[in-house]
Amino acid sequence: MEPAAGAKAEETFQLADRVNRISVSPTMAVLQAAEQLKSKGVDVADFGPGEPDFPTPDHIKRAAIKALEENRTKYTPAPGIAPLRQAVCDWHAAQLGSSYQPAECIVSSGGKQVIFNAVCSLVNSGDEVVIAAPYWVSYPDIVKYAGGKPVIVETRAEDNFIMRAADIEKVLTPRTRMVIADSPSNPSGAVIPPEEFAKILALCQRKGVWLLSDECYSHFVYGDAKPFSIASVAGSKNRVIVVGSCSKTYAMTGWRVGYALAPQPLVAAMTKLQSQSTSNVTSIAQYAALEALRGPMDSVVAMLGEYTRRRERILAGVRAIPKVTCTAPQGAFYVFPNVSAHLNAQMPTDTAVAKQLLERESVAVVPGEAFGAPGYIRISYATSLERIEEGLRRLNRFFAS
Ligand SMILES: Cc1ncc(COP(=O)(O)O)c(C=O)c1O
Known part of the structure; x- marks a missing residue:
C-alpha cells in the first residue's frame, strides 16, 4: 500500500540524528528578524550584530585585490598557504607571547570552523566538554554535533562572569575531555585574569583535559586588562x-579566516577533517589575512578607541534605566544587562523582552536564554554613538512603559 503523502514527505526529510541534535544559531535568528524589518524600511536600532561595524581596513582589501589580479585563485594546501601559517605564528608570538611553528597551525573558515574541527577531532560520543555560562551560542551545539555532552558551569554577575578553576573542578569527571575558555567572552565581556587562567591550565594538565582558549576578541580589552x-x-x-x-580584530567577519595553534598531531587531525570537508579557506581571503597579520596594527588601535568611548556611553545609559543592572564588561563589544526585574505575566522571559523590543520599539537585541543566561539581554555596541543614543532613548521608553 502507498504511504500517505504526509508520511512520505516525513520519510524524505528524515534528517540524521547529528543534525537533529543542534539548532539554528539564535543570534542569526535575531539578525534575520532585524534585517526583515529593515528591508521594509523600518528604522531599526540594531544592537544585534556580533561583528564590527567598521569596514575592513584598506590595506587589507588591496592585498585581496592584488591576489585576485595575480590569479591567486586556485586550491591552496588545506591548512592554509605556508606564509600565512608562518604569519599567524609570528603574529601570535609578537602580540601574545607564544612560540609555535607553522606545523602547529591550521587556517580555517573562521574561528567557528576551527572550534568545530577541534571538537570533532577530540570529542567522542558521550565525552563531556565544560563550558561557562553565559556562553557563546555555538559551543554547546558544536559539542552536541560531535556526540559529546556540554557541561555548563555557571559564572556570577557579582564576580564579573569570570570562569573559575574551582568551579570547573567541581564538574570534572573521568569523561571530561575538554574545557572551553572564552576570554574576552561573548556575551558577557568577562576577561579571565591571567592568574586564574593559569589555575585553569594547571587543573587541565593535572586531569589530562584539553583547554580550548577562544581568543577571538583578544585585542578588545578595556581598563587594566x-x-x-x-x-x-x-x-x-x-x-x-x-x-x-581575523573576524573581529581586523573587521573581517565576511572573509572567513580563523586559525588554531595546537600540538602538531592535533593540527594534522584537524587538517584531515578539513581536507575532507571545506578544504582551504578562500585563496584571496588568505592573502588578505596575510596582509592583516603582517601589516600595521593602527586600525585595531583605532577601533579599540572607538569601542572604548561607546562602551562608556552604553554602560552609563543602560545602568540609568530603572531596575536594570549591568556589570562592566572588561572586553569584546557587548554589554549584558540583567532585565529580570522587568519580567512579568505579559513579558515572562528575556526572549519575550527581545521580541517585544523589536515589535514595539524596533530595537534588536539578543535574548540571554540563547547564551544560557535567562533574565539577561545582549546589547552589541558595534554600532555608532549616534545609533547608541537613539537605541538608549527607545530602551528607556520601553522599560518605562
Ligand atoms: C566567542 C566567539 N568565538 C568565535 C567566534 C567565531 O567567529 P568567526 O568564525 O567569524 O571567526 C565568534 C563569533 O561571533 C565568537 O563570538
Whole structure:
C-alpha cells in the first residue's frame, strides 16, 4: 500500500540524528528578524550584530585585490598557504607571547570552523566538554554535533562572569575531555585574569583535559586588562588549543579566516577533517589575512578607541534605566544587562523582552536564554554613538512603559 503523502514527505526529510541534535544559531535568528524589518524600511536600532561595524581596513582589501589580479585563485594546501601559517605564528608570538611553528597551525573558515574541527577531532560520543555560562551560542551545539555532552558551569554577575578553576573542578569527571575558555567572552565581556587562567591550565594538565582558549576578541580589552594568551605560559602547549580569528580584530567577519595553534598531531587531525570537508579557506581571503597579520596594527588601535568611548556611553545609559543592572564588561563589544526585574505575566522571559523590543520599539537585541543566561539581554555596541543614543532613548521608553 502507498504511504500517505504526509508520511512520505516525513520519510524524505528524515534528517540524521547529528543534525537533529543542534539548532539554528539564535543570534542569526535575531539578525534575520532585524534585517526583515529593515528591508521594509523600518528604522531599526540594531544592537544585534556580533561583528564590527567598521569596514575592513584598506590595506587589507588591496592585498585581496592584488591576489585576485595575480590569479591567486586556485586550491591552496588545506591548512592554509605556508606564509600565512608562518604569519599567524609570528603574529601570535609578537602580540601574545607564544612560540609555535607553522606545523602547529591550521587556517580555517573562521574561528567557528576551527572550534568545530577541534571538537570533532577530540570529542567522542558521550565525552563531556565544560563550558561557562553565559556562553557563546555555538559551543554547546558544536559539542552536541560531535556526540559529546556540554557541561555548563555557571559564572556570577557579582564576580564579573569570570570562569573559575574551582568551579570547573567541581564538574570534572573521568569523561571530561575538554574545557572551553572564552576570554574576552561573548556575551558577557568577562576577561579571565591571567592568574586564574593559569589555575585553569594547571587543573587541565593535572586531569589530562584539553583547554580550548577562544581568543577571538583578544585585542578588545578595556581598563587594566591587556591582551593575554594562556599559550604564553611556559609548558602550556601540550594541553592548549588556541583559537584565533581575523573576524573581529581586523573587521573581517565576511572573509572567513580563523586559525588554531595546537600540538602538531592535533593540527594534522584537524587538517584531515578539513581536507575532507571545506578544504582551504578562500585563496584571496588568505592573502588578505596575510596582509592583516603582517601589516600595521593602527586600525585595531583605532577601533579599540572607538569601542572604548561607546562602551562608556552604553554602560552609563543602560545602568540609568530603572531596575536594570549591568556589570562592566572588561572586553569584546557587548554589554549584558540583567532585565529580570522587568519580567512579568505579559513579558515572562528575556526572549519575550527581545521580541517585544523589536515589535514595539524596533530595537534588536539578543535574548540571554540563547547564551544560557535567562533574565539577561545582549546589547552589541558595534554600532555608532549616534545609533547608541537613539537605541538608549527607545530602551528607556520601553522599560518605562
Ligand atoms: C566567542 C566567539 N568565538 C568565535 C567566534 C567565531 O567567529 P568567526 O568564525 O567569524 O571567526 C565568534 C563569533 O561571533 C565568537 O563570538
